Amino acid sequence: MAGQAGSHRAPAEQSPLLLILGFVLVAGLLFGLFKVVDPGGGDAEPTAAIVSETTTSATTTAPTTEPEAKVQQGLTLEPVPAPVCEDVQVETEITVLSYNIKSARIGGGIGAYLGVIANSGADVVLLQEVDKFRHTSNQIDQAGWLADNLGGWYDAFGANVDYGGGLYGTAIISRYPILSSENTHLPNGPGGQQRGLLHAVIDVDGVEVSLYNTHLQNKIDYLKVAQARAIAPIIAADDRPRILGGDFNSMVGDTPLSTIIGGAGMTDTWGAVGIGSGLTHPSSNPRGRIDLLLHGGDGITAISSDVLPATNSDHRAVRATYAVDGVAAKVCGDLYG
Structure with a gap:
């Protein structure tokens, strides 16, 4: 039986060529799968994320958490036009009051006059018979006190007489800033009391307006006429919008007022x-x-x-509202044209 010893053979060895072909096939399949998942060649993203990004790029109103540069790929965004603004001239209304307060010695004191003024809606008040630090009016600066208690208004005082431990004259108080003020003494004579013309320039939202305040002589006609003649050219030389108020101790048609109205070009x-x-x-x-x-x-x-109905003083207050032109205002066009 020795001749049968070689009847069982060892298994044949695998060919190296087959192993190489198998490796190439597997590598090709993996490379194709990688290209499907990450067509951009960057970090691999889930396929769902690619679909979401593609949808967002095509629909500009859809919310996204992707960087702005990716969202706007392929889109042309028109710049939003800036609003066109310009300064134009408009008008504003101011209310003016002229009030002889008789030094606030009657009618409930200075606090009562404050109430009349505050309730009048006035922006500017021309005051006659005003005290400043006089003993008979508790040494109060009446114009300053009224301005302060109206909420921090501005005030100007025209001193015409010095007695009683203080001053007596006219005043202007204004919600608008007072840029300048000047008091001019008017002609006087025997039996008269010194009178003045107080001039203040206020700033009404960028427009200068002149305010004049006076208190003409009582009973002495020739002095009233002389004072009116002194007032008219001062006001006529002023090219601003202007308002004159006061206690004229004369009526329209009388010589003093006719002199002022005609000579100064007033209405x-x-x-x-x-x-x-x-x-x-x-x-x-x-x-x-x-x-x-x-x-x-x-x-x-x-x-x-x-005319206000209040009877605190021996005079009632006269009130007027005016439109002032030329006030600057910034007006802007529609943001989107």
Whole structure:
């Protein structure tokens, strides 16, 4: 049986060529799968994320958490136009009051006059018979006190007489800033009391407006006429919108007021747009219209005028509202044209 010893053979060895072909086949399949998952060649992202990004790029209103540069790929964004702004001239209304307060010695004291002024809606008040530090009025700066208690207004005082331990004259208080003020003494003579013309320039939202305040002589006619003649050229030389108020101790048609109205180119405001009788004195039973507001110059128009019913003083206060032109305002066009 020795001849059968070699009947069982060892298994044949595998060919190296087959192993190489198998490796190439597997590598090719893996490479193809990698290209499907990450066509951009970057870090691999889930297929769902690619679909989401593609959808977002095609729909500009869809929310996305991708960086802005990716969201806007392929889109042209028009810049939003800036609003076009320009300064234009408009008008604003101011209300002016002229009030002889008789040193606040009657009618409930200075606090009562504050109430009348505050309730009037005035922006500017021209005051006559005003005390400053006089013993008979508790040494109060009446104009300053009123301005402070109206919420920090501005004030200007025109001193015409020095007695009683202090000063006496006219004043202007204003919600608008007072840029400058000056008091000019008017002609005086035997039996008269020194009177003045107080001038203040206020800033009404960028427009300068001149305010004049006076209190003409009582009873001495020639002094009233002389004072009116002194006032007229001062106001006529002013090219601003202007308002003159005061206790004139004369009525429209009398020589003093005719001199001022004609010589200064002014208009009687109540005569133009007045409501009611316009009578101001005496306050308990008014028979004369001696407290007036006048206006003139370019850029100012009277809207309304009336007399307040308050009887604290021996004079009633006259009120007028004006439109002032030329106030600067910034106006912008529609943001999107």
